[in-house]
Amino acid sequence: MLEDTERIRRPPIENLDEEFRKEALPHMDALYNFALQLTQDSDDAADLLQETYVKAYRFWDKFEKGTNCKAWLFRIMKNSFINFYRKNTRSPEKLDYDEIEVIYETIKSNDENPHNLDREIYDNIFDDEVMEAIKSLPEEFRTVLIMCDVEGMTYEEIADFLDIPIGTVRSRIHRARKVLATKLYNYAKSRGYKVDEHGE
């Protein structure tokens, strides 16, 4: 372990443009996360992240100072992903939204108390399962959810970033949450059943 830390050299970042250091480098974690979500593979994510930073540095003089650097970096990453990675990654799972809608309506018609439901799902769900459920979402749903709920971007920023109307951002987020909630409800239900079984 100690050897590992020692082996990591300190890169001469003082060579880098000072503004780039201040503006672009702090977003590396967020970008890495986003890369993971896009590629679903840690090696591909590493390549994508590196490519994004190399491009960003090369075109740093094109970045309008004072605008949202994070959004600018995300856009570079998304374009790189579209150009080079999308072909190689597995195609997103087909989602039968109508089927989800039917299940959702069933849950709703079960007369579940939404307050209980909140507690039941939230308390019975593991982080891994949340990650699994998010991973299973189609890419267009996954992207908006991450941008909105993880990265805290505004609808306007998302619309600008994805180059879609703001109405589409609203409906996409709404649908993404509906699908996610339905999946998580099923997870929680299966867990609740198991808990009962063990309890006997």
Add this chain to the structure above:
Amino acid sequence: MNCKEFQEYISAFVDNQIDNEIKNQAQNHIGICPSCFFDYKIETLAKKIVSTKFQKAICPESLRVKILETLAYNKNLASQKSFQDKFVELFQKIFINKKVRISFALGLILIFSILVFNPFKSPEEKYYKEFALSVYENCKNLRNHKYPVKTIFTSNPEQVSQFIFSNGIKNPIMPKTDWIVTVAGIEEENNCVLAHMLFKCEEDTVYMMQCEVDALRNTRYYHLFQKIHNDLKNKTFVKVDHGDCTIIFRLENDVLMTYAMSSHNNHAFEELITSLK
């Protein structure tokens, strides 16, 4: 606000991304519509789950270091680009002016002509030097002879025969051929005749070598020969030193002759020059 309108704004309502008026209407709607309230609660729950349970991955330190190194060690990634840009901009700025473009073109033409025609060096001098080199190469083994090596340069075979006979060589073997003799030379006491490329002589016999005239015409020597021939029309002779050999160019009856001799034999040369004058 009806259910359909609420469904349109439900995500924005949860995320607080709508203006106050719509927000109030939405608030009122969920107060009276249990179905939409259910949807609202589920949507809020989904948001809460994602924002609190999503495991943010941290960029591995080794990857971070690798990227920083890539950037830091290739700092000309950025500067290279801007340097290119600057260069192109400068280039465009300079050449946007029509006058600059014309003078640049003229300058290029001037440089090109200097390279091709070289006005600083007399062209004749160049031709003589080059021709002298070929004469020297051909009479290397004769340069220590007592008398200068005399060579005739002509494309007329009759002039060659005349040259040979007038210098006392008898019975030259002249094969019947379409080839034209262009070069012939004769040395002191008729013992040896200088061979340029085309023939040699032993005792009183001349062996003519063959040369395709068209092939010769395409050589640079033919070109030099013509230039020198023209230049000599206004001169008694031209003397060129090459290595340890001195070569004199001269027109005799409109036929180009050269006399080549070791530079050390000053006495013989002085005599020759006096006789030529």
